[in-house]
Amino acid sequence: MTAAVELSGLTKSFGSVRAVDDVSAVIAAGQVTAFLGPNGAGKTTTLRMLLGLVVPTSGNATFGGRRYDELRDPVRHVGAVLEASGYHPGRTALDHLRVLSTAARLGRDAPMRVLAATGLAEDARRRVGEFSLGMRQRLGLAAAMLGDPAVLILDEPTNGLDPQGIRWLRGYVRQLANEGRTVLVSSHALSEVEQTADHVLVIAKGRLVRSSTLTALRAEASVGCRVRSPEPDRLSTLLDAAGHRYRHADGELAVDAASEQVGELAAAHGVVLHRLTETAGLEEAFFRLTEQSPLADQPASIEKGLA
Amino acid sequence: MNALTRAELLKLRSTRLLGWILAGTLAMVLVTIIASVPSTGSTNNVVSLDEPALLARIVGVSYLWPQLTVALLGVLTYTQEERYGTITSTFLVEPRRRWVLAAKGVALVLASAVIAVATLAVSLVASIALIRARHGNATVGAEFWQVVAAAFLVMALSGLIGVGVGALVRNQIIAVTLTLVWLTAGEHLLIEALPQVARWTPGGATFGLLQLGAVATTSGALLDAPIGGLLLVGYTTAAAALALVVAPRRDVL
Numbered sequence: 001m002t003a004a005v006e007l008s009g010l011t012k013s014f015g016s017v018r019a020v021d022d023v024s025a026v027i028a029a030g031q032v033t034a035f036l037g038p039n040g041a042g043k044t045t046t047l048r049m050l051l052g053l054v055v056p057t058s059g060n061a062t063f064g065g066r067r068y069d070e071l072r073d074p075v076r077h078v079g080a081v082l083e084a085s086g087y088h089p090g091r092t093a094l095d096h097l098r099v100l101s102t103a104a105r106l107g108r109d110a111p112m113r114v115l116a117a118t119g120l121a122e123d124a125r126r127r128v129g130e131f132s133l134g135m136r137q138r139l140g141l142a143a144a145m146l147g148d149p150a151v152l153i154l155d156e157p158t159n160g161l162d163p164q165g166i167r168w169l170r171g172y173v174r175q176l177a178n179e180g181r182t183v184l185v186s187s188h189a190l191s192e193v194e195q196t197a198d199h200v201l202v203i204a205k206g207r208l209v210r211s212s213t214l215t216a217l218r219a220e221a222s223v224g225c226r227v228r229s230p231e232p233d234r235l236s237t238l239l240d241a242a243g244h245r246y247r248h249a250d251g252e253l254a255v256d257a258a259s260e261q262v263g264e265l266a267a268a269h270g271v272v273l274h275r276l277t278e279t280a281g282l283e284e285a286f287f288r289l290t291e292q293s294p295l296a297d298q299p300a301s302i303e304k305g306l307a
Numbered sequence: 308m309n310a311l312t313r314a315e316l317l318k319l320r321s322t323r324l325l326g327w328i329l330a331g332t333l334a335m336v337l338v339t340i341i342a343s344v345p346s347t348g349s350t351n352n353v354v355s356l357d358e359p360a361l362l363a364r365i366v367g368v369s370y371l372w373p374q375l376t377v378a379l380l381g382v383l384t385y386t387q388e389e390r391y392g393t394i395t396s397t398f399l400v401e402p403r404r405r406w407v408l409a410a411k412g413v414a415l416v417l418a419s420a421v422i423a424v425a426t427l428a429v430s431l432v433a434s435i436a437l438i439r440a441r442h443g444n445a446t447v448g449a450e451f452w453q454v455v456a457a458a459f460l461v462m463a464l465s466g467l468i469g470v471g472v473g474a475l476v477r478n479q480i481i482a483v484t485l486t487l488v489w490l491t492a493g494e495h496l497l498i499e500a501l502p503q504v505a506r507w508t509p510g511g512a513t514f515g516l517l518q519l520g521a522v523a524t525t526s527g528a529l530l531d532a533p534i535g536g537l538l539l540v541g542y543t544t545a546a547a548a549l550a551l552v553v554a555p556r557r558d559v560l
Binding site for chain 2 (some may be wrong): 048051052053054055068069074075080083086087088089090091092095098099101102103104105143175242
């Protein structure tokens with residue numbers, strides 16, 4: 001697995017407050033990695049250190065072995081959306097992008113290309129001050145895509161978006177990943193990235209408390225449902241065919257899938273169920289991990305699962 | 308560097324700020340000229356209508372507002388980016404922050420040249436028309452061209468100092484207020500109260516470089532133009548050097 005981004009012992013202190021504490025992680029190329037943690041956990045500071053905007057107290061972050069400020073034409077390698085407020089309200093969307101593309105020595109057609117890709121072509125000549133929050137988020141993504149980068153970093157991109165905007169964003173991020181790009185997306189809510197992420201990094205109180213695949217996290221958190229059936233073998237065969245992981249437990253099957261999925265699968269094939277119950281939700285597991293995990297009190301961050 | 312400078316110029320052009328500032332500045336230039344050209348028969352004029360260097364004095368004093376404008380524009384060039392958060396995308400495109408600061412400086416020098424030309428056009432036409440209407444001496448002599456050259460230098464240096472102040476202070480309200488209070492009141496009061504000290508300030512150096520003499524202060528304690536010019540270059544170098552050292556080390560949060 002190729003590493004697109006590496007964080008090594010990244011630490012940042014503001015006075016006596018240690019905002020980020022010895023974070024080490026590897027972001028695999030070509031995948032969507034969710035960077036999760038509650039508000040104030042250190043996500044934004046970590047991302048800003050990664051992008052050379054905040055100077056680390058110690059440690060470093062690299063893209064293919066180079067710090068961000070060592071990259072030649074960085075926007076051609078890395079695109080970032082860090083905040084929805086990074087616009088002059090009196091400047092048009094097109095001019096905002098023209099400023100960036102001019103500075104980055106990109107082609108003249110780049111601004112309109114990314115505006116079209118993010119559904120803002122018709123609003124190109126409107127001033128950004130007239131934009132809704134969702135449109136600004138799209139404009140942020142457009143700016144990030146100007147250099148057609150292989151790596152995208154998105155900091156809480158769904159903040160303030162309505163459900164329609166969140167759905168669009170999920171689809172867009174998934175599309176970017178399908179194109180082979182590496183996406184690192186931060187969020188304070190696991191549910192927002194659950195449908196798009198391949199890997200998760202969980203940070204709490206400035207420390208990395210988990211790095212693994214979402215599937216592994218789901219399995220370990222006993223996320224899914226428990227099902228009892230008089231036809232366990234048939235049900236097992238169906239679950240295997242559908243790609244759902246399961247294990248036998250107390251005469252039941254513990255399945256790593258939502259109860260709705262299992263129930264509909266059984267009904268579609270005429271398998272009788274005697275009992276179908278939800279087990280702990282992934283969000284609850286995430287909450288436990290960030291608020292109560294003993295790992296949060298360990299001095300060093302933990303890196304596993306991606307190597 | 309060229310690309311960064313073009314981007315900075317586009318930033319200036321792509322909002323309405325520059326247009327409003329230019330219109331307001333030229334209006335103030337006109338007001339300054341009307342107030343500065345001596346009245347016919349008045350005995351209270353600091354310069355007389357017969358003085359050979361009258362046009363040079365009037366054009367020189369007409370650059371005081373544009374100088375303030377360019378200094379403010381320099382401050383806003385940096386502080387607006389902090390205020391609206393665009394500094395993040397600016398530094399993402401070019402992480403070498405000294406290059407960004409240098410590009411802002413070059414852009415301000417170019418913008419100051421444009422404003423200086425517009426000021427000269429308005430100032431020259433209005434001054435000559437008013438002086439001739441009052442039967443004064445509107446000779447365009449060597450001193451006039453020295454003042455014009457000095458004015459272009461003052462404008463460029465003021466823009467650079469503004470960028471430096473903006474990069475150092477960062478907070479737009481504080482930076483703009485400091486600049487306005489210092490340039491419109493602080494230095495003028497200091498020059499009247501302590502002329503021997505105040506002539507060494509940036510404002511004192513500017514007045515000396517523009518050879519404003521009695522137009523700027525009744526004490527006549529201004530520096531000679533070359534010394535004033537060198538002093539202003541020194542202040543600009545100090546502000547730019549400080550900004551180039553401090554800005555790259557700051558966290559962009």
